[in-house]
Amino acid sequence: MAVYTDVAEGELAAFLKQYPVGDLLSYKGIAEGTENSNFLLHTSSGSYILTLYEKRVDKADLPFFLGLMGHLANKGVSCPLPVTAHDGSVIGTLAGRPAVIITFLEGLSLRRPTATHCAEVGKALAALHLAGADFPMTRPNALAIDGWRKLWNAARDRADEVEPGLAAEVDADFADFERNWPKGLPAGIIHADLFPDNVFFLGEKLSGLIDFYFACDDLYAYDVATCLNAWCFEKDFSFNLTKGKALLAGYQSVRPLSEEEKAALPMLSRGSALRFMLTRLYDWLTVPDGGLVMKRDPTEYIRRMRFHRAIKSASEYGLADVGHHEQTG
Numbered sequence: 001m002a003v004y005t006d007v008a009e010g011e012l013a014a015f016l017k018q019y020p021v022g023d024l025l026s027y028k029g030i031a032e033g034t035e036n037s038n039f040l041l042h043t044s045s046g047s048y049i050l051t052l053y054e055k056r057v058d059k060a061d062l063p064f065f066l067g068l069m070g071h072l073a074n075k076g077v078s079c080p081l082p083v084t085a086h087d088g089s090v091i092g093t094l095a096g097r098p099a100v101i102i103t104f105l106e107g108l109s110l111r112r113p114t115a116t117h118c119a120e121v122g123k124a125l126a127a128l129h130l131a132g133a134d135f136p137m138t139r140p141n142a143l144a145i146d147g148w149r150k151l152w153n154a155a156r157d158r159a160d161e162v163e164p165g166l167a168a169e170v171d172a173d174f175a176d177f178e179r180n181w182p183k184g185l186p187a188g189i190i191h192a193d194l195f196p197d198n199v200f201f202l203g204e205k206l207s208g209l210i211d212f213y214f215a216c217d218d219l220y221a222y223d224v225a226t227c228l229n230a231w232c233f234e235k236d237f238s239f240n241l242t243k244g245k246a247l248l249a250g251y252q253s254v255r256p257l258s259e260e261e262k263a264a265l266p267m268l269s270r271g272s273a274l275r276f277m278l279t280r281l282y283d284w285l286t287v288p289d290g291g292l293v294m295k296r297d298p299t300e301y302i303r304r305m306r307f308h309r310a311i312k313s314a315s316e317y318g319l320a321d322v323g324h325h326e327q328t329g
C-alpha cells in the first residue's frame, strides 16, 4: 500500500489554504503505487491528488518532474498539472515531507489491455516525445547502463537464489550491452515507466498518463521498447504480436521510427527488460518482507530478456518493412 505518512485533517486543511483549490471536503489515502504517499482530495472546487514524496524520490529531481508535467499538460498531453500555490511555489511541505497537489485525471488503469488500448498507448507515447522536445530542463537516466551495473553489483552474489544460472546469464548480457548499446539514435524526454498502472482509460479512449518519476533524457526508441515489454506480453510470457503491431503502428502514426531505431529495437527491448528485472531483483533481495516497498517478481522480466535475445529482426515485434538485423552476443 502506498500511504506511508499519515496526515491529520486539520494539518491538511491548513496546508490547502496556500493553494487555489477551495476548502477541504474529504480525503482518503490511495492504496496503489509504491514510491510515494498519495491521497485523493475532494474540495469545494473539485478533485485533486496530494503526493507526499518519500525517500525513494530524490528531492533535487522534483523541479524536473513537476516542470515536465506542467510543460506536457500545457502542450495538450493528458497528464496531471501541478497546482501552483498563492506564493508562486509548487513544492510545499506537509507532515515533514515535500508535498505537491496535482489535478485529478478521470479513468481507470487496465489489468488486461487489448490491442486497441496498445495502439492508444503507442500514440500517446509518441505525442509525449514530441511535446517534450522543447522542454528546457534535462535529467540523465539514472537507470541507464551505469545504474544497472550498480544494482547488479549489489544483487549479483545472490542472483542464483532467484533463478539458477542468472549470474552468468546477466554477466554475458552486460558484456554485450557495454560493447554494443546503440548510440546516436534520436533522444529527448522519455517517460521511462509507462506501464499499464500508469495509463488511464475511459472505455477504449486513453484519458491520462501519470507517474513521471522516472522521466529523463534517453533514446525515444528505448521508451518504445519499455512499452513493448510492459503492454505486449501475456501472463504466460508469450509475446502478443497483434498487440505489438498495434502499439508500434500507433506510435508510428504520430512519430515514425527511423530504420536505425527499428534495427535497434531488439537490443533496446532486451536492455529495458534487464532494467526492470534488476530493480525488481534488487528489491526482492534487499528489502525486508512486510516493509514499505511492494516487491514485484523479477522472473517475469528474466523471461522477457530471454525472449528478446532470440529475436533476429524487429519485424518479430510486428513492425512492417524491417531489414534483417543480427544481434551480436
Ligand SMILES: Nc1ncnc2c1ncn2[C@@H]1O[C@H](COP(=O)(O)OP(=O)(O)OP(=O)(O)O)[C@@H](O)[C@H]1O
Binding pocket: 002, 030, 032, 033, 034, 035, 036, 037, 038, 049, 080, 102, 103, 104, 105, 106, 197, 198, 210, 211, 212, 213
Ligand atoms: N493525477 C491523478 N489522477 C487520478 N489518480 C491518480 C493521479 N495520480 C495518481 N493517482 C492514483 O494514485 C496511484 C498512485 O500514483 P503513482 O503511480 O504516481 O504512485 P507512486 O507511488 O509513484 O507509484 P509507482 O511509482 O509504484 O507506480 C495511482 O495508481 C492512481 O490510482
Ligand SMILES: N[C@@H](CCO)C(=O)O
Binding pocket: 193, 195, 276, 279, 280, 296
Ligand atoms: N513499473 C515498474 C515499477 C516501478 O514503477 C515495474 O513493474 O517493475
